[in-house]
Amino acid sequence: MSTSTRILNGKVYDPINKVDGEIKDICIKDGKIVESVGDDATRIDAAGMVIMPGGVDIHCHIAGPKVNLARKLQPEDHRHDPHPGTPFTRSGSGGTVPSTFATGYRYATLGYTTAMEAAVTPIGARHTLEELHDTPVIDKGFYVLLGNNIFLQQLLKEGRKEEFKHAIAWWINSTKAFTTKLVNPGGDEPWKGKKNSNVSDIDEKPNSNDISPRQIIEAFIEAVNELGLPHPPHIHCNNLGHSGNYKTTLETMRTAGDRRAHLAHIQFHSYAGELGKNPTSAAREIADYINKHPNISCDVGQVMFGKSTIMTADAPLAYMLRGIAKGKWVNADTECESGCGIVPFSYQEHVYVHALQWAIGLELFLLSEDPWRIILSTDHPNGGSFMNYPKLIKLLMDSSFRKEELSRANQKAVNKTLLPDLEREYTLNEIAIITRAGPAKCLGLNNKGHLGPGADADITIYDDQADKEIMFNAPRYVFKSGTPIISNHEFCQDHDGRLLHVAPAYDETIVDTVRPFFEDYYSIEFDNYAVDDSYLHDHEIIPVRN
Amino acid sequence: MSINLTLHTSPEVPLEAEVLCTDKLIGLTGSEIEKLPVEHGNRQVSVADFFTVKGSPDDSISIEGDLSKVKHLGAAMASGKLTISGNVGSHLGAGMTGGKILVEGDAGDWVAPEMQGGSVEIKGNAGHLVGSAYRGSPIGMSGGEILVHGDAKNEAGHAMRNGIIVIGGKSGDFAGVNMLAGSIFLLGETGIRIGAGMKRGTLVTMSKTSMLPTFSYSCRYQPAYLRMYLIYLQELGFSVSDEQLFGFYHRWCGDAIEMNRGEILAHDF
Amino acid sequence: MSETMLLIPGRSNKQGTSLNKGKLKEEYLEVTSTVEMNEDDMQRLQLEDGDRVRLSNSIGEFTASCKKKKSKDLPEGMIFIAYGPSSSRLMESDTGGSGMPISKNIEVEVEKVAA
Amino acid sequence: MSDNIKTVKNATCTFCGCVCDDMELTVDLDAKRITKAKNACVLGRAWFAEHTIQDGPAAMIDGKEVTLEEAIEEAAQVLTSAKFPITYGLSDTTCEAQRQAVAITDFIRGSIDTTTSVCHGPSGLAFQGVGESTMTLGEVKNRADFIMYWGGNPAESHPRHFTRYTVTPKGMFTPNGKKDRTVVLVDVRKTPSTPVADIFLQVKPGKDFELAWAMRALVKGHKVDSSIENETGVSLEVLEDLVQRMKNCNYGVLFMGMGLTMTRGRHFNSGAIMALAADLNEFTHFVAKPVRGHGNVTGADNVVSWQTGYPFGVNFSKGYPRFNPGEFTTVDTLSRCDADAALIIASDPAANFPQAAINHLGSIPVVSFDTKETATSKLAHVAFRTSTYGINTGGTVYRMDDVPITLRPAFESPFPSDEDILTPLRKRVQEIVIGKSKAKGAGAGVTRAASPVK
């Protein structure tokens, strides 16, 4: 097969290159977008179609120890949603936590070609890399959980900021991660060590000699900034899910000052109201802050009605939800590094809190002025499966559909939000931003999210349809690195995808600082901890900023 | 006239035939039925490869032969009547919502798991997990009736939420485990740990049964409602003696670990 | 003379170490065909260390040599054997919808085998 | 001993689920044997010492030596022509090999099952029913002040469990090691593990569930009748005291042995322990974990789960994975005479399974992978002799607490690794499957993209 392709006559949405719906040829050669190709190139007529860069999911949970626990946990969820194989492609199981193969293929069927697993313990990195290797089609990377790392916190307590920074870099290199992830910073120790308690305030110190969540957040923002990672610390704030938590969220953003920070699934952190009582919406307060602070990016973590799986490194949160779901519950403590909780869950339209969460997510989308910094996500599978993205896109693009859905949700809840009055409809260009260009920029992936020469030829071609849910649900063509994966709505080839990771430089002597702690408190040998290059399969190191 | 299928070739490996179900055959001719797909292990074959089809379709099917390697018969059935003259394999009537299945012989494991309505009657014995939930699922049978005249093995009515299960003969361990509600009648000898983890619902046992430490004894009495059920069981062809019908029952409440709202009624004989 | 007892197959160090030498090797076969019995039980059944006993149930049977254990270490009526080909002869194949055959606490008839 | 000696530090012992990765191996490269395994336990020492290279063919068909290519071709033909092929074993091989084995089973539309099903499979079922509060072993070392082993004898099955991970090590919040912990053992008999316990509960055989259930009731504040002593062999006073200790500890751990999973009650026994641990989280931090047996049985669980969505007992006959222990688990597919071909990797069902299953295994074509001659390899139609993971071949294994570790092989074996054979076998199988599907003209096996979400 010719390695070059020319796609003609399609309406192109390429916001990074300021192309907004122009009819334009797209040329592919050797996996990259090029200015032009020869006449022998394969030609695809995309008349009546919409061309976008492949989607980029900035925050999802698709691989690694906790994901696999959640998979094993729910045969009942897989059973009704099998994913058949073909002689070329592997079979799998669907549901809210699909098997690795189903995950890759299903992302492809939505036109997504890159996805970032958002929470991996360092000790689970090897496992995550194995799973990502078995996740086909998409390029992928992961964020390593360091916000409750006991050793790093000790360095902070002792004020050893420089070593802290090098240790972070060492950990990222040792795990092949893409950036750092903080989850409920400071909350693990009270959870594991103080009878399942938690921190409830960003300035709270569980013990007098401890450090506060704010100090941890601040240190990470500073260190990652100095290391020049392409993506800033990815922060899951304290107090997720609790009424009144928007104050914690605002304080977290203020802690960043004017340095970059990414706030994960911010919907779950935008609740007003009194602790212990029903929440109300603080979307306006949160959106206002984001609108005024270009250093902040976030993904929404939209809640979609139906089945979900709560899986989080925020173990106290999962424990709280266990009390609501009253079903099976998984807690998994990882030595010196993290906690984890898993609860099968279901969001129901008629339930006040669920309807409110749904509405707050949409409020945030519609109140945010800069689409480049408000990324589409459902915190898959916490707010719902990524398979809901097409419906979410329709909710954003079609206000009459939104009103219809709104009328079915708990009225007491939605009426406490601004949503009934918000008429804004996202344009295709804006959708291309929040699903592709925006996340690629936030991640610092210069070759993703656009269709300019030099970009990875990750391309999605949709039939231009009035019903955006149908349109975004079944792209006619999907190219991954120039390879046609889906052609005429059907899989035509398998593809492995690449691991995206970073490799910041660090002072090698930091190893000697980590080693004694490790030898005392870990249960594996230090020399067996770092992941070697054999786990990388096809990979790309994304350069740090200098 | 109804449709009659006769097994003419014994399957070498399990034969999955969920297509053999009243609702799925209505409106088809005999030769159309013969062409329907069934799975012999990992090979898709057609009904005719294993069955001789006679008659024309209405809402009843009868199937003859040793079907003990044939699985998923009557799965998701909603109406009509399926009669099986012989033994049948596992997953009979899985998830059915209505209609009636009658098995003249024995049935395999998973008789009518997660069934929602209708009735399944087994003249012979049944295997494990009668009317149960599939693994991982919080809810098993949520309606209908399963009537086993012979024995049944472990976990009958696992996580059952509604309906009636009657085991005429011996029953296995953990009958009614994690029951949410509904009624299970164990007319013969029972296994151990019946009702473990039950939230609500009723287990009736006619034999001496050991109780878990989380069940508490309440009283000996004659529950009027039970008589109505037992009379109904008599009508269904189960043997219920006058001593059982008019006798006294010990009431045990449990499982304390769960809601403590279930009961085991043990015949005082 | 036979009695019903409870057979408990399990792991032992010797079973583990001999396993590594080879499962068809004599040492492993010997380890996995020696049963430990309560001293009082042995006395009652007129058994001495090294005597052969036949263990049987409705599934199958095997013979093994027996070894005395003090009452405080092995309760009466209980027989221990290291997992292996012998113990699996008495295992029922019905797994109760779980995949796992009952492999411990197996009721067996025990009788002395004439030398 | 030759002069050609090397030392391998931080090597991993893959004999049991402890997967200790602190071995210091002294390797005689000429003799191709490990002469010393520092830090290894008695089982580990035997594992390393006994894995010597013995002459023999790497591949045999019906007992006759053949080339690897011939054997792979024959295996591929056997597996692709079967209507109900099963794959079993996998707990003593690397994840890399396991991944190939699942792929093969997917392409041949067979059933895949691992030794999990006859080990802690029931705990896997229990996990799917109630979930589990659990941890990595380092948490036990650092934090646990209350440890309870139920139905297991780690001193003989996992000799370093106590010393490396749980009881004796000194940890972050347990600076005095064992002194900082209360250790409880529950078993039907005294074993070499008993002396480690501060409290030993001798439960009557088959009464584990009743005992755990009574403890759950006490934890939840319900009364339990004193007849519990008669029922279980443990007095109410002892239980009440125990439950108080559990509620009052800072970090409690319950370890589950196969005394729970292999006895009547099976998954409900493990489920009771998992639920007990979950209940205790109302009062303090409490976790539970099955003590897994084989070196990489946990990896097998993980690989099968991520590739299929289910941990074991998975069938692909419809072209996608389905899970049903009791139907697709190996003891069942064999003893019910469902299987018509078997791929057995690194396990020996012909020795360990119930007789009915062994009988059927003897009547169907078997492809076996083993490092030594076994009862299974003896009856195999195609038998591969492979090198030993962790000793001769590298790769990944998962410790019983899901922690993945990379192996450091000690010396090369003349035999290929499981992965070395499974990878070309997978490729050959896929070729045959694609060929068959093209012959059928089935549109080259193209499948539609997912339909829109309703």
Add this chain to the structure above:
Amino acid sequence: MKIKSTHIDDTFAEAFKMWAARIVITAETKQWAMAAATSMTGFATSVIGCKCEAGIEAELVAEDTPDRRPGVSVLLFAMDVNGLGKRLVERVGQCVMTCPTTACYSGLESDETVVVGGQLRYFGDGFQISKKLRDNRLWRIPVMDGEFLVDERFGVQEAVGGGNIIILGKDSKSTLRAANAATKEMRKIEGVILPFPDGVVRSGSKVGSRYKSLMASTNEKFCPTLRGLQDDSLLDEGINCVLEIVIDGLDESSVEQAMKAGIYAAAKPGIRRISAGNYGGNLGQFKINLQDLLDS
């Protein structure tokens, strides 16, 4: 027409559409079933003052009851479905649930139902248990002697109230004798009850009154003491005692059968006439002509 010496008036009984339920009460013994039934049917003579009318329809032998215990069947009538439901909840709750050993079942198959057990269950204070048999939901309410079992819903149907015959006799003694004879025969008819004291009412009424607050007042045209004052008295000379038997039935035909049985049984020496009460035919939906009931 005449039956023997008794003249049967050429008039009609004017009956009304009502709603009825059949309540089957069972108990350990006949005594307790009857006790509950008697209590339940007390103070239920007329909708005018009691909001419902009720009576015992029949005794039931154990073989015929749902739980194979002795029982009593009660019919209860009210003007509408809603009212009927309320009365059932009150009366089953206060008179049956309270009575030792009883259980209470719906005795009518009908698409139209009212919630009874479904309301009474709250007495169980959270300990009540629901059971479903043949699509029928039952409630088990724990009480001090065991459980009170009651159907969640009771079938109700349209019915006929206010069928009647009026017996006009020469004196009290003969009129009472005739009334007794009539009620005895009428009670044999299935599906009817006679709601008044032992089936007989002496205070027949007309609609309205000179007093604004009263809906009904004495029917002076049938009062012997007022014959002299009334130009339009319906009594002949020699009629010195008038008694009425009111019949409520599940349908018109059972009311007719009961009236017929009553007429024949009451036509005895000393009974001059048998008539029926009506309001000129403007109020009731049913007009049951006495002449039509007689054998030709």
